[in-house]
Amino acid sequence: MRSTFKTVFYVNGSKEKNGIVPIMGRVTINGTIAQFSCKQSISKELWDAKGNKAKGKSKEANAVNFALDNIKAQITKHYQRLSDREAYVTAEMVRNAYQGIGTEYETLLGAFDKENAAFAKRVGKDRAKRTYQKYLIVRKYLAEFIKSKYRRTDMSMKELSEDFIQDYCLFLRNDLGLAQSSVWIYSMPLKHIVATAHYNGKIPRNPFAQYHVNPDHKERAFLTENELEAFSNSEWDNPNFALARDLFVFGCWTGISFVDIKNLTTENIVEMNGGYWIVSKRQKTNVPFQIKMMDIPMRIIKRYEHLREGNKLFNIGSYDMVNKRIKKIAKSCGIQKNISFHMSRHSFAVLALNYGMPIETVSKILGHTNITTTQIYAKVTSSKLENDISAFEDKISGRFTAMQ
Known part of the structure; x- marks a missing residue:
């Protein structure tokens, strides 16, 4: 009053x-x-x-x-x-x-603006542009939510409660029509901003600490061995499409993400134990990873050695452009899946698991911070289930006679 x-x-x-x-x-x-x-x-x-x-x-x-x-x-x-x-x-x-x-952290959107301004300076160094764009989108959605729900232009950080994030998630789902997986994606930056404010002593408690959004992960798509073979053997006169094909195949046999492939230099190729290894860190999480290169990725690296500029292994364009090209390649091969470059990591994980690589090793190669992430990405196929059950059946055959 x-x-x-x-x-x-x-x-x-x-x-x-x-x-x-x-x-x-x-x-x-x-x-x-x-x-x-x-x-x-x-x-x-x-x-x-x-x-x-x-x-x-x-x-x-x-x-x-x-x-x-x-x-x-x-x-x-x-x-x-x-x-x-x-x-x-x-x-x-x-x-x-x-x-x-305390004016910088008095309001929620003010805290977002400060975080985004700092984030923008790190893009291309240790932060990805797409992640920065996600934070900008979340800031936009929050502004729309606050205006719709509270008829205001901003919120005091001290006003936030668990009801706020619950209502925000309902707004994303019901008003904006986002899928549950997208609701999870666009709620995580909000939780991060508020948790950071609490950690830095800007607000007395974290009102979202006990609130968890269900990510509702869907089974990750991947290329079967036949699809991967068809993709790998497709022929292209256009060198840009040939490069897109080879980069995707390289990802399928190493599990390395697009941005980390783009960052690879000759210094990341290390000779150890009689073989060549890729030793690097994930840009997204800064987690180290290393993988011994098999024949196919080694041949792809050598194929582009004469085109190398500086010490970069590959001269790669934007993610979106490479994505468009691999979609056309997949379509020409009769692959009906909605393919993206990230599917190469899924394909590597499934291929590795199907041929007996322990999930702990797969997780280490992919550079995951948590093995549960690997469990999401590395889908166990019906063929592996069949093989595992058959192996189990062979081991216990004849041991139990109660039902005879």
């Missing part, structure tokens, strides 16, 4: 020195009080306690009153701005806004 807002000035007599006293300010809103120094002082006899200002028309009195009027105008401006944006406003919030304390 705005009618309770008031700003008054007074002098601190306990700090009197040679007849001079400092001038203090006090903001009161709905029973909350916040005091602050006006960084002004005055002769004690010139102060009008009733009028909250200096007495008379002297040069000193006029200068002090001008400064106090300016302070009051600034505080009123901050109060009005906060009242337009927040569901509730306290005297401390107004005082802090006037003093410039």
Whole structure:
């Protein structure tokens, strides 16, 4: 209620020195009080306690009153701005806004803007452009949600509760029509921003700590061995399509993501134990990975050795352009799946598991931080299930006779 807002000035007599006293300010809103120094002082006899200002028309009195009027105008401006944006406003919030304390993390969208500005400087170094774009989209969706749900332009971080993220996820699903997997994707940056604010002491608690969004992971698509063979053997006169084909096949036999293939240099090729290994770190997670190169990826590297610029293994264009080309290649091979470059990692994981590679090793090669991620990506096919069950059946055959 705005009618309770008031700003008054007074002098601190306990700090009197040679007849001079400092001038203090006090903001009161709905029973909350916040005091602050006006960084002004005055002769004690010139102060009008009733009028909250200096007495008379002297040069000193006029200068002090001008400064106090300016302070009051600034505080009123901050109060009005906060009242337009927040569901509730306290005297401390107004005082802090006037003093410039904590303004970066006072609001949710303000925190997003700060995070995104820092993120933008890291794009191309240790952060991917597509991840940055995701954060921008989440910021946009949050602004739309706050305007729709609360009829405001921003939210105080202190107002956030578990209800907020629940309603936000419902907004993504019902109002924007996103699939549950997309709801999960666009809720994670929100949880990260709020958790960071709590970790840095900007808010007293993390209201989303106990809220978990179900990612609803779908089974990951992959190329079968026959499809991979057809893709690998497709012939292209256009060198750009031939490169796209080879890069995808390279990913199928190494499990390396597009951005990490793009970052590979000659320094990442290391000779160990009589063979050649790729030793690097994932750009996305900074997790180290290493994989011994088999014949096919080795031949692909040698195929483009004469085209190398600097120490980069491959001269690769944008992800979107390579993706468009491998889709056309797949279509020409009669592959009906909605193929993307990331499917090469899925294909590697399934191929490796089907031929007996332990899931812990697959996880290490893929550079996953958690083996549960590998379990999602590395789908166990019906052929492996059949082989495993058959092997199990052979081992226990004749041991149990109860049903004979």
